[in-house]
Amino acid sequence: MMRTLSTLLAIRTSITANMLIYYIQKLPFIGKLIKNSLYANLGLKKGVAIIALLLTQLWGFFLRFVYVGVLIFIPVMGLGEEMTQEYRLSQFIHIFTIISFVVAAVSSATVLEPKREKYLAVKMMRLSPRRYMQVSLVYRYVTFFVYLVPAMLVFGTLLGASVLEALLLTLLLTLWRIAAEYAHLKLFEKTGMMLIKQTAIVWCVIIIGYAAAYLPLLLGKALSTEAILMSLPVCIVIIAGGLFAVIQLARYRKYMEAVDAASKRDDPLLNLGRMMTDAQKKSVKSKDSDDDLSLNLRHKVDGKEGHAYLNAIFFLRHRSLVNGPMNKRLMIIGAALAAGVILMLLFQGQLSGMQWSLGLLFPFLPLIMYFMSTGENLCKAMFYNCDLSLMRYSFYRSAAYQHFLIRLGRMLSLNLLIATAFGVSLSVVTAAAGGEWLNRELLLFWVCVMAMAIFYTVHHLFMYYFLQPYSTELNLKNPLYFVLSMLVSSLSGVSIVLRPQADSFTAITVVAALVYVVVALILVKKYGPRTFRVK
Known part of the structure; x- marks a missing residue:
């Protein structure tokens, strides 16, 4: 039993130590001092392994504090x-x-x-x-x-x-x-x-x-x-x-x-070809009917060329992957709308006594829109079905900014449609509760929802192009991706605790969305050809 435990800890520590060395090499200045020979240097690697073991234990305590806190x-x-x-x-x-x-x-x-x-x-x-x-x-x-x-x-x-x-x-x-x-x-x-x-x-x-x-x-x-x-x-x-x-x-x-x-x-150590086939059959496999481009769809690619033509073909041939998550969210919003209207009509008297207000939802909007917005699954589908092969060519990597803009436009159209449906549903529910169809609070709500849809769209696509977390092993390999994703998702908790006023909350959201758009465009244009690559 103890020998097996020792082997188990050795495997985990070795994996963590190798990852630690690898990502230290990616750091500016310090990374250049860490050579690949360190992987084979047993003496130094034992020291790294001890550090990795300590970090693993500390990480376990830290995660529980984050979870409960x-x-x-x-x-x-x-x-x-x-x-x-x-x-x-x-x-x-x-x-x-x-x-x-x-x-x-x-x-x-x-x-x-x-x-x-x-x-x-x-x-x-x-x-x-x-x-x-x-x-x-x-x-x-x-x-x-x-x-x-x-x-x-x-x-x-x-x-x-x-x-x-x-x-x-x-x-x-x-x-x-x-x-x-x-x-x-x-x-x-x-x-x-x-x-x-x-x-x-x-x-x-x-x-x-x-x-x-x-x-x-x-x-x-x-x-x-x-x-x-x-x-x-x-x-x-x-x-x-x-x-x-x-x-x-x-x-x-x-x-x-x-x-x-x-x-x-x-399993990342099984045959790569079989892994890709299995993965494509599951979360990133489009329906067989997607390959059938009927005459009603072919006009959507007419007149396009270059990267615009390539992406138009991709979105058509994988329309079930592109539209499926959006349709599911629209169905959820529709079901929530029906349930909300029924509840508001049945309990309108009790709600008026509770002083129902749309402003109660503002602190929870970051959490709601984080789950409502599509992006991560679509980026994974683009990687498996398109970019994994094309990233190997310099002409495709050098044009990262061009197809980033094309995809940003398409993803924005999906998320803004979801945001619009969400806004309409809340407007109808508010009216059913006895509120006004149009008031200042509802207008701020619409602006806030649209800004968040833009923010999360840019966030998912920027993270994909700037960090490119997916490897040829079909799993996530970039810890910075996890850290930034956790940081953005944790904003919902901060919002719930601070509960800012609708005016200041909307202003912050709009500014954050605009700043993120500008920063993403600048960084992808400058660094995209280097960061958007196969790992």
């Missing part, structure tokens, strides 16, 4: 600042329960997670699948508990929880997640289904779960989640279920099937 503590303190400490603690436990016990238990499963490490250890190094998975699970959930305890102690005690309550919550979550691991494994054994790969189910759980987590806080309703979760019968059931799962996972004999299923999908 940004997703739970800050919203509770921001929206419940005028409430009692008892109320804030109950909301904290409610949100923590929904997103950690329910959502994460469905969307995450270590035993079925596709990982390069799994392929290296079991397929190439011939470690026993059973021993590897046992050690992986032990390490995963021991560190899960250790990493989470400090964050829960800090934020829990700030809200009035005792040290014992914070420790009990962490223990209950750890045992619950172990039980969920066993449930995922048994579901796969009985049905062959990998639940974490059922995208529709997982995203439905995520959307419904997060809505159920934050809606009581937004409405000012206190729920009894804390009393239920911390009650003696529930604690006994969770602890007993977790310990039963620990025993069953330790005795489980069919890990080989689970490892095979996980390592065969999305």
Whole structure:
């Protein structure tokens, strides 16, 4: 067991050390001092490996502080600042329960997670699948508990929880997640289904779960989640279920099937040609009907030439990939519109008593528009189906600015249509609630939504051209991409906490969108031919 743990840590540390060396080489000035020979220098590399191991452990603690602090503590303190400490603690436990016990238990499963490490250890190094998975699970959930305890102690005690309550919550979550691991494994054994790969189910759980987590806080309703979760019968059931799962996972004999299923999908070390075929069959494969360019569509490419013609052909031949995400969002907006109008008409009297105002939504617009805007999937589709081959030619890289502008125009048309539909739906819902069809607040809302659609469109395409995060292994390789994406997405949390006035919020949004457009155009024009390349 200890030898397998040592091997497991050696693999993880080696991968992290190699990545650390690689990205230090990309830094200005310092990078030139780091030579490729460092990869083979065992003495120096051991030092780098120690640093990598320490960074990995610190990163584990940091992520838990970000998770508990940004997703739970800050919203509770921001929206419940005028409430009692008892109320804030109950909301904290409610949100923590929904997103950690329910959502994460469905969307995450270590035993079925596709990982390069799994392929290296079991397929190439011939470690026993059973021993590897046992050690992986032990390490995963021991560190899960250790990493989470400090964050829960800090934020829990700030809200009035005792040290014992914070420790009990962490223990209950750890045992619950172990039980969920066993449930995922048994579901796969009985049905062959990998639940974490059922995208529709997982995203439905995520959307419904997060809505159920934050809606009581937004409405000012206190729920009894804390009393239920911390009650003696529930604690006994969770602890007993977790310990039963620990025993069953330790005795489980069919890990080989689970490892095979996980390592065969999305594995970066398998044959590249087969990987590309599998990837294209899934998230980036267009429908067969897309290849049929009827006479009704051919006029859209008439008169075009060069990069304009190339991109017009791409968008036509992959129109299901281009229009599919937009159509899904429009359907969601339409369903939300119908539900909103019905609710407003049924409860118009109660809402008027609550002083319903469109201004309540402004702090949540960055989060809403971040998920509503298309961009990342479309950039991935462009990479797999078009740019991966053409990036190898200098004439295509040198014209990065030209096709950046063409694609920016097309993506803007998609996101502005979504923003328009969203604006219309909120206008109708506001009118159904008894508000005016046209007022200053609604006008600011429209301006803000349109500016955010522009901002996120430019953001996704700029990140693609300036950082180009995708590699020929068909996975993300640029950590700066993750950092910047996290930074932009975290703005939604800042907005919810600060809750700026509609006037200042709209002004900031418009300025940010305009500045981002200008900066993106300048940087892509200057550096695009160098940054837009195959990695």
